[in-house]
Amino acid sequence: MRTAAVIGTGLIGTSVALALTRRGVAVYLSDRDESALRTAASLGAGDVSEPSAPVDLAVVAVPPAHVATVLADVQRRGLASAYTDVASVKAGPQNAAAAHGVDQKSYIGGHPLSGRETAGPLGARADLFDGRPWVLTPTAETGRDALNRALELISLCGAVPVVMDAADHDHAVALISHTPHVVSAIMAARLEHASEDAARIAGPGVRDVTRIAAGDPQLWQEILSANATAVADVLEEYAADLNAAVGALRELTAQDADKQAAAREALVSLLRRGNAGQSRIPGKHGSPRAVYAAVPVVISDAPGELARLFAAAGAAGVNIEDVRIEHSPGQPVGLVTLQVAPESAEPLTARLTERGWTVRS
Template sequence: MRSAVVVGTGLIGTSVALALSARGVTVHLRDADPEAAGIAASLGAGTVEAPTAAVDLAVLAVPPALVGSVLADAQAAGIARHYTDVASVKAEPREDVVVLGCDTARYIGGHPMAGGEVSGPTAARADLFEGCTWVLTPTPDTGTETLNTALELVATCGGTPVVMAAAEHDRAVGLVSHAPHVVAALVAKRLAKAGERAVSLAGPGVRDLTRIAGGDPDLWVDILSANAGVVADILEELGSDLGDAVAALRAMAATDEAKRDAGRQCVDALLRQGRSGRRRIAGKHGIRPARYRTLGVMVGDQPGQLARLFADADRSGVNIEDIHLEHSTGRLTGVVRLSVDQRAAPALEDALHSQGWRIQ
C-alpha cells in the first residue's frame, strides 16, 4: 500500500492516518469539517490536498448511518481501488451499501476494537491499534485483492485481523461493548443524583465500572441506533437477571430463615457465575488470563515516585504482568497494584521491602 484516503478525521480516522503516515503511506484527508481535517494534517496524519489519481485504499471513518452514502459517493468519484470502513456496527451499513448499488466486490467492512472516551483528532495516536482486534466483515463477493488490502491495513496499523459475518459481529459487540456502555451509563446516572458525601466515597470499583460512561453521547447515540435491536435484546435478558437478583436480595432481608437461606444461595450463584464469566475475558496477548498475585504498593503523590517504584521493581528481575493505579480519596497517596506470577511474587515483595516501600 502506497497511498490512501481517510474520510473522517475524528479519533479513529486520524489514528489510522497517523499509523499509515508513520509507515510511509501517502495519506489524503477528507472531512465534512475542514477544520478537523486541518488539525489532523497539522498532527502529521497526512495532507488535505486531493489525490491526483485513484489511491490504493479509502478508509471511511464515518458514523454507521453514513457509511453507505459516503461509499456510494466515493466509488462514483473513483477515489480508490479498494474501500473499507471502521464503523462499530456492520449489518445496517452493509444493507445500505447493497440498497445504494455500491460495488461490493471492492468493499469490505471493518471495525478496529479500539477507541477512547475523548473524541476528535487531537486525541488520536499512531499506536492506538497496536495489539487490538480488528474485525473484517467481507461481503459475499468481496474480491481477494480487496481482502488482502484490508489485511495489509490492519497489519500496518499493528492490529490483529478477525474475519466474521456482519450479523455475528453486531451480536458480539452488542454483548461486549454496546450493552455494557448502557449499563455503565445507568450506574453513572445514579451518581448524578447522589449527594456529595456519597459520591466522595467512590473508589476504584465504581470508577472502573463507569469509566466508559464518559464517552461522547452524540457518538454513542449513532452507535446504539445502528444496533438498537441487538442491544435491546441483551438488556432485556439482563433485566430479567436483575429482577432475579432483586428478589434474592429481598429474600435475604426477610425474617424467615428459610427465605434468607434461599436468597443467599441465589446471590452466591450469581456472584460465582459472574466471576466465571469475568475469567473468560482474554488476558495479555489475547490468551486465557493466568492467575496472578497482586501486590499493593503505597505511593506518595510526589514527582518521581512512580519512576522510582518501577526502577526498583525492574532490579528485582520480576516481570510485571499488569499495573493498576488507585487514588486515595482525600489523601496525597495512592496504591499501585502490581500483578505478577504467583511464584515470583515473594521475590518482588522482598525487593520492594528492602527499598523501603510499604506493601499492602
C-alpha cells in the first residue's frame, strides 16, 4: 500500500493515519471538523489536500450512524480502489451501506478493538493497535482486492486480523466492550455525590471498575444507539444477576439460619462464576491467562523512581509481566506491585531488598 485516505480525524482515525505514515504510506486526511483536521495534520498524520488520483484504500473513521452516507459519498467521488470502516458496530452500517447503494465488492467492514479514554486526535498514537485484534466482516459480495487491502492495513498498523460475521461481532462487542462501559458508568455515577471522605480513600478497586467511564458521553451514546438491542440483552442478564445478589445480601440479615446459609451459598456461586469468566480473558499476546506472583514495592513519588525500580528488576534478570501502581492518600509515596513469574518472585525480592527497596510481604 502506497497511498491511503482517512475520513474522520478522531482518536481512531488519527491513530490509523499515524500508524500508516510511520510505515511510509502517503495519507490524505479529511474531516468536517476543521480543528480536528488541522490538529491531526500537525501531529504528522497526513496531508489535508485532495489526492490527485484514487488512493489504494480509504478508511472511514466516523460514528456508526454516518458510515453508510460517507461511504456512498467517497465511492461516488472515486476516492479509492477499496474501502473499509472502523466503526465499533458492524451489522447496522453494513445494511445501511447496501441500502445506500454502496458497492459491496470494494467495501469490507472493519473494527480495531483498541482505544483510550482520551477522545480526539490529541489522544492518538501510532502504536495504538499493536498486538490488538482487528475484526473484519466480509460478506459473500466482498471482493478479493478489498479483503487484501484491509489485511494489509491491519498488518501495517501492527494488529491481528480476526474474521467474523457482522451480527456475531455485534453480540460479542456488546458483551466485552459496550455493556462494560455502561456498567462502569453506572458504578462511577454512584461517586458523583459521594462524601469527601469516601472519595479520598478510593483505591485501585474502584479505579479499575470506573476507568472506562471517563469516555466521551456523546460518542458512547452513538455507539450504544447503534448496538442497542444487543447491549440491552446483555444488561438484562446482568440485571438478573444483580437482583439476585441484592436479594442474597438482604437475606443475610434474616433471622432464619437456613435463609442465611442459602444466601451465603448464592453469593459464593456468583463470585465463583465471576472467577470462571475472568479466567477466560486471554493473557499476554493472546495466550491463556498465566498465574503470576506479586512483588509489592514501596516507592516514593519522585521523578525517576519508577524507572530506577524497573532498571533494578532488569538487572536482576526478571521480566515484569504486569504492574499496578497505588498512590497513598495524602502521602508522597505509593505501592508498585510487580507481577512476575512465580519462580522469579523470591530472587527479585532479595535483589531489591539488597538495593535498599522496601518490599512488602
